[in-house]
Amino acid sequence: MDIFLDNPEIDKQFQEILLTIKNRKNGVVSDSMKQQGISYKLNWGVSIIELKQIAKGYEQNHLLALKLWNKQWRETMILATLLDEPKTVAEEQMDFWTKSFENIEIVEQATANLWVKTPFAFVKAIEWCRGKKHFVRYTGVQLIGRLALTEKTALDEMFEPFYEFLTTLSKDKNLGNVIYRSLLILGSRSEYLNNLSVQFSNELMNSESVNAKKLGKMVNDELTSDYIRDVLKSKKA
Numbered sequence: 001m002d003i004f005l006d007n008p009e010i011d012k013q014f015q016e017i018l019l020t021i022k023n024r025k026n027g028v029v030s031d032s033m034k035q036q037g038i039s040y041k042l043n044w045g046v047s048i049i050e051l052k053q054i055a056k057g058y059e060q061n062h063l064l065a066l067k068l069w070n071k072q073w074r075e076t077m078i079l080a081t082l083l084d085e086p087k088t089v090a091e092e093q094m095d096f097w098t099k100s101f102e103n104i105e106i107v108e109q110a111t112a113n114l115w116v117k118t119p120f121a122f123v124k125a126i127e128w129c130r131g132k133k134h135f136v137r138y139t140g141v142q143l144i145g146r147l148a149l150t151e152k153t154a155l156d157e158m159f160e161p162f163y164e165f166l167t168t169l170s171k172d173k174n175l176g177n178v179i180y181r182s183l184l185i186l187g188s189r190s191e192y193l194n195n196l197s198v199q200f201s202n203e204l205m206n207s208e209s210v211n212a213k214k215l216g217k218m219v220n221d222e223l224t225s226d227y228i229r230d231v232l233k234s235k236k237a
Contacts, residue, residue: 013058014067021075024050038103040074048109051075055082062088069097074106081110086117094124101135107142115139116146122158129165137169138178145182148189156192163200170216171209180218187223188231198223 021044030045058064065084068076094115101107115121121143128140144162147154166183169175187197201223204216222228 007063010061010063010067013061013064017054017058017068017076017079018071020054021046021073033105038105040077040103040106041072043074046075048078051078052082055079058083060085077106078109078113081113084114086114087119089114089118089120091120091124094118094120098124098128098136098139099133101139103135104138107135107139111139111142111146115143116150121147121151126161126165129162129169134174137172138175141166141169141175141178141182145178145185148182148185148193156190159186159189159193160196162186163196166200167203167212170204170207170212173211176211176215180215183219184222187219188228190235191232194223194228194232 024046026045030043060083062085065080069080125140125143128136131137148159166179170179183197187194201216201220204212207213
């Protein structure tokens with residue numbers, strides 16, 4: 001990861017952001033998140049909507065994002081994903097941050113706000129699906145769905161390699177929901193990927209894994225529904 005020298009202007013912005021976060025703290029929200037198992041080193045309970053409003057007051061800056069991430073507050077970490085510059089993000093940074101994820105919220109925020117916009121998104125999605133830590137694998141699967149949703153000009157064939165890795169991950173019940181969501185997005189993207197996803201769901205239903213069977217049935221029912229067929233037809237019109 002690159003090392004940057006600090007500068008007074010960025011530090012001033014950093015301090016302003018910290019003060020703004022403290023002024024918008026919400027203990028009720030923070031306590032509620034903790035009860036739901038969403039834990040951070042420090043959580044001031046500032047809503048995502050408010051964090052996005054704060055981010056709009058600053059230009060994207062890589063150094064500012066690194067300083068915010070290193071603070072390790074919930075709010076500064078999410079702001080880091082909003083204020084970093086995707087083109088300056090290195091693979092090492094992506095791996096370092098992702099390996100530190102400890103809850104679904106930060107996975108979803110980092111994936112949607114930053115990872116999907118980087119040049120390494122497709123490569124990292126595959127790498128992370130092979131990861132050893134749960135939230136690394138979770139991020140990989142989440143990123144597959146985000147790429148299918150946002151990369152409108154990407155060739156459908158670019159998504160084919162993902163199915164191989166989802167076969168193994170489908171046996172993990174803790175990844176069932178995120179795989180389900182990503183497969184629905186893939187299967188709603190085009191007729192081609194719908195056929196691949198339906199075929200994949202059939203393979204899962206024939207698996208020896210109970211979790212894979214259940215997931216396959218859910219995906220198959222959804223992707224062969226009249227609603228999805230209508231969605232695909234509207235895209236071709």
